[in-house]
Every structure is written in structure tokens, then in C-alpha cells.
Amino acid sequence: MSNSTIISQYIPSxxxxxxxxxxxILILFFTILIGKGITIYLQRSLKDKMDKEHLNILLKTIYYGLIVVAIIGIIFPLLNIDTSGLLVAGGVVGIVLGFASQSIVGNFISGIFLMIERPVKIxxxxxxxxxxxxxxxIKIISTIIRTYDGLxxxxxxxxxxxxxxxNYVANLTRxxxxxxxxxxxxxxxxAIKIIKGLIDDQPYALVNPSPSVFVDNLGDNAVNIIVRVWAPATEWYDMKTKLLWIIKKTLEKNGIEIAFPQRTVWFASELNTKRIDTEHENNVSIRGTDEV
Known part of the structure; x- marks a missing residue:
């Protein structure tokens, strides 16, 4: 049984x-009316979520797709036009194109979801x-990124x-x-009091969430103080690179130095140390005498 016969059971010719x-004419009229209604609804819903150019492409695809479906699926059976050959040919072509453009279709669908969900923006x-x-x-098929190196x-x-x-800037603060x-x-x-004062002097240091300055642990060579500061995402990097150097210089001006690794060596016996030094001096004297 052909496809047109199956369709004609539900749609009388x-x-x-x-x-x-x-x-x-009535079918086309209502199809166009429904297509316009769907596109208007989608345009109002997605105008703030998608680029205008990409949104137009999506709306046109849906609009003309509805018309094509109505012509092939409803009008042709009403006019007793056998669509079995068309469907078979279309199926074969669809399979070939499907294998050939599988990645393109996947990228296209992903692009639509990216524009709707908008996890990133330009x-x-x-x-x-x-x-x-x-x-x-952000295009239909691909997304373009400019690296920090300009690539x-x-x-x-x-x-x-x-x-x-x-996304480093999706949140307003960082x-x-x-x-x-x-x-x-x-x-x-x-030191904690000085650091807090320096943070208060920064115009972009946020009060809420408030900064945190506290002793975190007693390390091998230093008392480690943790400094946590919130800033607007747009000013985060500049403030981070500037404030650390200000903290270092201010602490040193107040007699507080940044610690560096140090090692203290203890000898087991002071007597052994003197004996080694004496033997070393004797060896030097003997060698000096031989050379003379």
C-alpha cells in the first residue's frame, strides 16, 4: 500500500x-496564519535571547517548513497526487545528506540551543x-573566540x-x-589591621560580600595570612594585580617583612665543631710549609 493511499484514508480526496x-486556498491561508502566529510568538519570546540575524533565520525556517509540510502532507493527498515516489526520493536524499552533513546538523541544532539558553554572550x-x-x-554553526594572545x-x-x-563575567562580582x-x-x-585598611582604601573593593583577612596556618617559615577580596568582575584583574604589591610595600614600611625560606643548622657537639676547625687550620699550615 502506497503512502498516498495511507494518507487518503485520513484525508479524503x-x-x-x-x-x-x-x-x-483555505489550507494555505490557515497554514500561513498558523505560521505567522508561531513566528510572532517566537520572535517576542526569543528577541532578547538570540541575535537578530540568527533569529530571522530560525523564524524563516519554521515558517516555510510549515508550508512545505502542509503542501506535501495535506494538499497533495486532497488533489490525488501520488507522493510515494517523492517520499522515496526524498528519503534516499535525506539519508545521503544526513550522513554527509551529520556534523553540520549537529552544530546547527547546538547553535540554536546556545542562542536560546545563552550560557555565553558576545x-x-x-x-x-x-x-x-x-x-x-556566536553563529549558527560555530562560535568564535579571541584568546588573550590575540588569536x-x-x-x-x-x-x-x-x-x-x-564564564568569568557571568556573575557581577568575583x-x-x-x-x-x-x-x-x-x-x-x-599586619591584619594594615591589610584591612588598604582594602578599605580600594574604591572597587566590595563591602558586601565583605573581605576576609585572617591567619590561616603556621607554616615552616612564615605565619600565613589569607586575604580574600570581592570586586566587580570588570575590575577584578586590575585590582588583583595592583593590591598585592601595595600590601607588600606597606607592610615593609611598617617593619613587617614578607618571610622567605630559612634553615637553622644545629650541631650535636660544640667540641666536635672546634676540633674540626682546628684540624682544618693545621692542614692549612702544613700545606703552606710544604710549599715554602
């Missing part, structure tokens, strides 16, 4: 030409598939959609952290 014309600083940089463009990388949307994405090690003989309470 019309023999009167005038009735056929009227029916076809201008965001991101880490996608270990590629760090700025998002330059442009094209990532397939399927890769972007299926891999983990780290925290950075230092470990400041001071000497054991220095006053840790004084």
Missing part, C-alpha cells in the same frame, strides 16, 4: 475542481574546551554545547585571594 481550489571572558579568551561571535579560534557549536563552559606570609617575630594582628 476531492473530485470537484472548484472545491479543490477553494480547499487548497564579549564574555570564557574558558571553553580549555580555550581561554573573549567571545567574539582567533573557531569552535564548532556542538563542541561548545557539550563541553563544560566557565573574588580573588592572596597568601601573605610574614615572619614569626612580626605582629600578625598589626
Amino acid at each position: 476531492l473530485s470537484d475542481p472548484f472545491l479543490q481550489i477553494i480547499t487548497v 564579549g564574555d571572558q570564557v574558558n571553553i574546551d580549555n580555550k581561554l579568551g573573549y567571545v567574539e561571535d 582567533y579560534i573557531r569552535l564548532p557549536n556542538e563542541t561548545v554545547f557539550t563541553t563544560s563552559i566557565t 573574588r580573588f585571594e592572596y597568601v601573605v606570609g610574614i615572619r614569626y617575630e612580626d605582629d600578625a594582628d598589626k
